[in-house]
Amino acid sequence: MNKYFNFENLNTIFNYVFWFFIGNIYFLICNIPFIIYLLLFGFKSFQSSIVLLFVVLLPLGPSITALLYVMGKLVRYKDTSITRDFFSSYKNNFATSITTAFVYEILIFMLFFNITFLKATSYGSLLMPFFYISLLVIFCCITYSYTLIARFHISTINVFKNSLILCISNPLITLGNMIIFLFALAFIEIKASYAFLFLSSIVCFLLMFFQENLFKELQEKNKTSP
Template sequence: MQKRKEFGDGLLFRLTNYIYCLLMTNIYFVLSNMIFLFFFMTLKPSFSNITIYFLALTLTGPSISALLYSIGKLIREKELSPLKDFFHGYKINFKDTMKFWLPLLLVLYILFVDLQYFNANPSTINNVLSAVFLIGIILMIILSMYAFLINAGFKFRLKDIWKLSIYYSFKKVKITFGNLGIVIISMFLTSIISDVLIVCIPSLVCYLFMLNSKEIMEDIKVNFCQPQKIQVNQKI
């Protein structure tokens, strides 16, 4: 005789629970990025404001790690305490995230400024240099995606985070392009629909990103963490 399903086992309950968790973590992510969003929504889109944008992004790194930590737990355990887990992930990842986030912001700032300079002064050599800096920006974005992913799930030294980011960027090309595609499509939709979309989809984008990267997380556990010495940032 088939056992009766307990409350919480039904598809509808699981679906509503996922929607609730994604919605609440999205709200906490937005609240933790109010400084950047204020300038993003109020300033006129102009390259002259790039310094303000980058300064406003200073605290965005830890909130990205917190979002990845929360969504990772939701996928892994099928449940989440949005308020508790988001800010727990923010707290335990804050220091390690800032170690790579601040240098990353500085490098991206320099690359964007140089790219704008060469685009504003067209010539054969400047066009070539523009392409080089554009490729550099794309590579840094790819590496940063893996850095956030690894940092949110594991406790590695900074240099090991970057080594693993480079390693998986080239080893898992399909996943790399999938994650990059998620980011590009999200930015494209935001640009053609409304800037307001940027506050509505972070948790959904993160969910797709984590699902696409699930194979990498498992690969890291198997190949780079000794069972007795695994240091996973899942301190519940």
């Protein structure tokens, strides 16, 4: 029993708690505009402030990428310099990640408005499945896009291309990614206060953990390709 509760193991546990907590705090700080938006408007009345919502969602891209980068280092090396690594990734991947966020927001907002419009038409039921499937594919691709940016030096075009390829060619990992997000949503409903403290870091850690073997395979292919 003592071997599981020695100083080294306790120190490791406290380090992970610290890294998860600080990473989550940095993530929240980078998304203060979105938090303020939620406090003022919520999601129920977002149609009346759609442009503002679009703008405040953009910082999610760089902050998610930075947190994924930190959690990826934890998965690979069991260690990180949390402040330096987070803000270094935020700065280095800012252009690619915010452009990716911009494109995804455009696609999601367009699909949402199409769905809203079709609900009011007589022929909407014929086209609705296409738009819902498109939304699902986009959300599945998102679970790969920011992990790719965090893990590799990659162009924006290749982010979307490789995300779609990985989404289709790795159905089990894609399913696992979606389960992680469903778990996160359920956790917010059950324990919102704990979710506020750690959830972003936990989700990013799990995504990087489940995709690590896939990333290793991609690295090996890049090394062996002519």
